[in-house]
Amino acid sequence: MKLDRILPFARILLEKAVHPGDITIDCTMGNGFDTVFLAGLTGENGHVYSFDIQKEAIQTTAAKLKAENLQECCTLIHDGHQHLSKYIRKEHSGKVTGAIFNLGYLPGGDKSIITQADTTISAIEQLFELLAPEGIIILVIYHGHPRGDRQNGDALLTDCP
Ligand SMILES: C[S@@+](CC[C@H](N)C(=O)[O-])C[C@H]1O[C@@H](n2cnc3c(N)ncnc32)[C@H](O)[C@@H]1O
Numbered sequence: 001m002k003l004d005r006i007l008p009f010a011r012i013l014l015e016k017a018v019h020p021g022d023i024t025i026d027c028t029m030g031n032g033f034d035t036v037f038l039a040g041l042t043g044e045n046g047h048v049y050s051f052d053i054q055k056e057a058i059q060t061t062a063a064k065l066k067a068e069n070l071q072e073c074c075t076l077i078h079d080g081h082q083h084l085s086k087y088i089r090k091e092h093s094g095k096v097t098g099a100i101f102n103l104g105y106l107p108g109g110d111k112s113i114i115t116q117a118d119t120t121i122s123a124i125e126q127l128f129e130l131l132a133p134e135g136i137i138i139l140v141i142y143h144g145h146p147r148g149d150r151q152n153g154d155a156l157l158t159d160c161p
Contacts, residue, residue: 010100010138011037017136018042018098025088025099025130026050027081027123028115030106032061038098039070048074049088051081056109081123088130096130102140 004012018024020043026035029052038048052058058076065071077087081101088096101123103115120139127137 006140007102010102010140013136013138014038014041014098014100017134021045022097023088023092023095023132024048025081025084025096025127027084027099027101027120027127028052028103029057029061029076030102031057031108032064034100034102035061035074035076036064036068036070038100039065039068039074041098042073044073046073047092049077049084050074051077051079051084051087052106053078053080054106054109054113057106080119082119082126084123085126085129093130095132096127097132097135098138099127099131099136100138100140104142 003009014024014037018038018041020041022042023046024038024042026038026048029035029050032050035048035050042048050061052061055078058078061076062071065074065076075087079087101115101120103120105111105114124137131137
């Protein structure tokens with residue numbers, strides 16, 4: 001059997017779980033590809049919350065959303081995903097059908113700024129409270145880069161409930 005590559009596979013899963021009008025979260029905004037993809041799924045009646053700790057990510061993503069005329073249905077948050085529950089509106093709690101983490105560094109940016117296992121785990125724990133029934137959390141984990149084991153994969157696989 002031929003398996004899908006990781007990013008297309010993540011999108012197939014999101015397409016199954018997320019529908020127009022839904023609430024979604026991009027926990028690692030980066031260059032905005034996942035945020036734009038989610039906004040395309042949720043549409044004008046839904047909402048995407050998107051987080052990144054780097055200003056550069058917010059600027060790139062804001063420009064991408066504007067070019068696609070999707071900016072109205074997204075909230076770009078310049079803060080870590082470990083604080084996500086304080087940004088999700090009360091009426092959206094329990095209604096999140098899809099959340100994605102694309103772990104690692106910002107492509108084209110500073111490679112020393114990377115996601116950390118403890119903040120990822122904290123965000124996942126908060127997401128459990130926000131998810132809709134049958135909602136999905138996707139983690140795209142790369143083992144291939146230096147420190148990719150502890151920050152992303154192994155720590156999460158061993159520390160997560
Ligand atoms: C691999 S990139 C994400 C790619 C992105 N999803 C896209 O579609 O382009 C990982 C991003 O996670 C961000 N990041 C690191 N720690 C974070 C945190 N605690 N909260 C939110 N984002 C974080 C990095 O700044 C980086 O931009």
